[in-house]
Amino acid sequence: MHKVLVFTDIHILPEGETVIGLDPLARFTQGLAHALEHHPDAARIVLCGDLAHNAAPTEYARLKQALAGCPLPVDLMLGNHDRRAPFLAEFTQTPVTDAGFVQHYQDIDDYRLILLDTLNEEADDTHSGHLCAHRLDWLDHALASAGKRRVLVFTHHPPMITGFSGMDWIGLHNRAELIERLVAHGRVVQIISGHIHRTIQGAAGGIPVSIFKSPCHQMPMALGFQDSSLSIDEPGAYGILLLHDDGVIVHTEDFTLPDQTPELYARKRP
Template structure:
């Protein structure tokens, strides 16, 4: 059963502008075409933040235009490159939950998916506010007997690379809430521009590389400079009573090697 496709880190910009030498609008159009061609039986698609590179209205209007061709239902949350107020002005106030953030619950085929807005205005690291953690606790409690997948922009578990400088700052509080539910199947994030999997405090965490550039994984002390290259990637999540499985679909092949700041 294919339940959902997850796209992240789209980094759309104004018309005529490139981001790190990439035409991010065309990359998103390729992602939409790939979903329509290969994953059209998905229950829905999730956008997991960093929709616009600079959070401007023109980029969000371009996003709406690209998404008009998507053949499956769509759900959205935002990331650190986004501007919450501008996003809500363009997409509509109904995208905000009672928390005031772009949080959402999706129930489909006996499972629950929870989207969380981890963006903090003016900073690249993330945070879930107390009202969001309380909201999450309630949403988990009311679905105590069904599998749950959580999707947000920022990674919560330490990856032991330089991206931990911009991690979800209250990850321990977040995972403590998650552990009140005994069927957290996956916590899926973007943000770091590379793929990872982990089991942290008994909860499974995954990151996808996303639609923008990928980064090399700087595990060693001599890892600089970070190289920007790689394919555009979505996660395809298959979930049933027995398991939740995350595949990675590189819908664009590797680009030329780019230099940071290009």
Template structure:
């Protein structure tokens, strides 16, 4: 099985700004340098959302600069802190489905990677996610068409984590997603 590196909740900010006194882009650069040194044999890096803190073009530009010259392909997913339109402007070549959601499949020799867009632009619970009927249908097809086992990547989770704050902002239709899976 291929080695996949996964990182989440980068929360990249504009240059000169920080979160709790830390510069997320600097921390990402340090993490990537460590990954290159110790895991250059990985097949892919998957970043699973909250790529930026406010979803602004300068934040996406800073992320793009930070991701230059890596030894692996990078797959990007968005989260509740991201802005789909600004993301698409900064990363126009990231695959989308027929409905414009930022999701795709990647077939490795023995595994299918399924990357899902769980962003809910008008959530009932702030920051929660969803897989709307169109995305659920897309997922069902991606699963059904795969000749191999599948690994699913998404920002919002469909299972309780035990962390109340995280579980409050999971997928609004988590039960439906779990039933499909």
């Protein structure tokens, strides 16, 4: 069994700035410390996009500082709040495709993790996602070379409608092209996404999709609202993926709830 930790929608801000009164860097630092304390056996950590709030160089520098000394390998992805140039100026070792897109894959034994770049810097609405022909061709190669491995695909923009109308409006506009490829491959067992800032389970083309909350600000349970900028102060979270021989188990951990040592766990009467 292998374990993979997932943080998404971190939204680092310049020093002194907050989102609805919350400090994204403080929240991420708290969550990362919690994850490393409780899951030091994890194989790696994936940051599933919206690393910075304004894509400012100072925000990426603050994230890099927060990750300094992390004992686990970290995979960085981009979301709609990110921009490639300032991100790559700070994280110079990040793998990119021939055309400069921030996507790569990692193998963990019998699993392949494919991390896609759904950022559309030219989107009219500035926040929706897109996978161009280059990125889809790259995906075809990543799938074809996976052999008999089970495949997990990570996307910032979820490839499904969530019911949050404002967020669906700025979703992955050509998700059908992605799903067609993943279904045709036949060994994609799980899709992991962010973007919504809420824990959501669903499916796309029959493939399970899990969306995780942000470590910082969340989407309120306001289905049908057209506003994509709603936020609420609910517990911050990260995801824990268990990669078994039989398949993938998906957990989430609300790390801002009061921590308990095993000695304090209550037991039900037998």
